[in-house]
Amino acid sequence: MSSLVVVGAQWGDEGKGKLVDYLTSNADLVIRFQGGNNAGHTLNVDGVETKLRLIPSGILHDGTQCLIGAGVVFNSEVLLSEMGQLADVGKKVDPSRIVLDRDAHLILPYHEAIDMAREERRGKDKIGTTGRGIGPTYEDRANRSGVRAAELLKLDELRVKLEKTIEEKNLYLRTVLESERQVTWDEVWGVVERAAERLVPHLGNVSLMLHEARLAEKRIVFEGAQGTLLDQMHGTVPFVTSSNTISGAVLTGCGTGPRSIDHILGVAKAYCTRVGSGPFPTELEDATGDFLREKGGEFGTVTGRPRRCGWFDAVAMKRAVRLNGIDSLAITKLDVLSGVEKLQICINYHLNGEKVDDVPSLASDLESVEPEYLTFDGWEADLTQARKWHHLPQEARFYLSTLSEIVGCPISVVSVGPERQSTLFSSGGNFIRNFLV
Ligand code: IMP
Numbered sequence: 001m002s003s004l005v006v007v008g009a010q011w012g013d014e015g016k017g018k019l020v021d022y023l024t025s026n027a028d029l030v031i032r033f034q035g036g037n038n039a040g041h042t043l044n045v046d047g048v049e050t051k052l053r054l055i056p057s058g059i060l061h062d063g064t065q066c067l068i069g070a071g072v073v074f075n076s077e078v079l080l081s082e083m084g085q086l087a088d089v090g091k092k093v094d095p096s097r098i099v100l101d102r103d104a105h106l107i108l109p110y111h112e113a114i115d116m117a118r119e120e121r122r123g124k125d126k127i128g129t130t131g132r133g134i135g136p137t138y139e140d141r142a143n144r145s146g147v148r149a150a151e152l153l154k155l156d157e158l159r160v161k162l163e164k165t166i167e168e169k170n171l172y173l174r175t176v177l178e179s180e181r182q183v184t185w186d187e188v189w190g191v192v193e194r195a196a197e198r199l200v201p202h203l204g205n206v207s208l209m210l211h212e213a214r215l216a217e218k219r220i221v222f223e224g225a226q227g228t229l230l231d232q233m234h235g236t237v238p239f240v241t242s243s244n245t246i247s248g249a250v251l252t253g254c255g256t257g258p259r260s261i262d263h264i265l266g267v268a269k270a271y272c273t274r275v276g277s278g279p280f281p282t283e284l285e286d287a288t289g290d291f292l293r294e295k296g297g298e299f300g301t302v303t304g305r306p307r308r309c310g311w312f313d314a315v316a317m318k319r320a321v322r323l324n325g326i327d328s329l330a331i332t333k334l335d336v337l338s339g340v341e342k343l344q345i346c347i348n349y350h351l352n353g354e355k356v357d358d359v360p361s362l363a364s365d366l367e368s369v370e371p372e373y374l375t376f377d378g379w380e381a382d383l384t385q386a387r388k389w390h391h392l393p394q395e396a397r398f399y400l401s402t403l404s405e406i407v408g409c410p411i412s413v414v415s416v417g418p419e420r421q422s423t424l425f426s427s428g429g430n431f432i433r434n435f436l437v
Pocket of ligand 1: 128135
């Protein structure tokens, strides 16, 4: 067997969806292990765009089974509508194809109401969440009051539990958050009934399936959502999501051990973006930032918000390589940099005049760091037709090889466009190349 973890090495939106679609062409299983429908993965195949939030990005390959692990929080309405859209374009979405772990937690309308009410209350200090109820659902998981997929099998028991929960959540919304938002029994129970009716056939035991797949020497891709710097514990707290987004989360999110992983692929853009609030040392609030946003189509898949754009940050990337144990990097959207006269990579942070050895822990410190840059000549050529490393202009090759050297990690894949075929391998790409054949 051979297994590959694909994780975001920046603040999310690195292009993991395209990579996972590409890398699952010969995979048996693809598994989501954390996050929920705050993720938005975009696939472009034969001119057709598919946007996924919950279903793993391997769904377009008919031979790949798509699993949603216990570490995911799922919005059943979103999952059902995504399945409907895929079925409409002829994709097989039956229970043999899509399996939802029995221990994954269900996002309910009160989680979304609390997420939004909290953001409203935070005012200018808001985190900028996607408002999809992700944080409140993980909170309920941690305090042992959440609803797991398996509970859809015993609606009588769930009814009793939810009667109490809805009352408590409405009280919390009214009195603590001083919000007008309230949820009704019918609204919540309607979601539960539809989920029970439609999703119960998809319930499964992902940990056991994974164990059996490993014994049968199957090829497995673990698909991360969000990015390393949004990790709940190691990211730029508090401006982070509420799950662990790093490769270690594969183990808890799927119920497997560390030896289930053969290669960890970190996905990073050739520049940086961030959506939502929080420190961003290399942010470009100028014409170059606007150029990257327009040319790179940097608008959120889930919320449509414009993404903040900036230079590649090698300090943050070194941290990502370490936190994930990244074996190789996939650098995406290199084509977007064509036409920028001078490029920069941040190689150090300085705080109060001193060089710091890692991303600071406190957001206020990260807000205050002064980035030190290395400047590169840019290139004019359009890269979207490049298919081999030597098709890239010398300046682009130099940019990538220096980046790899500074970060201390080989580059295995370079992506120069949204389509599957706009992907090329570098000399560090042997594992990935073998994974595809
Ligand atoms: P939440 O995950 O909705 O709670 O949002 C917390 C933070 O993570 C916000 O800054 C979001 O913009 C960000 N975030 C969540 N999911 C994604 C993603 O898939 N891509 C990029 N940013 C994300």
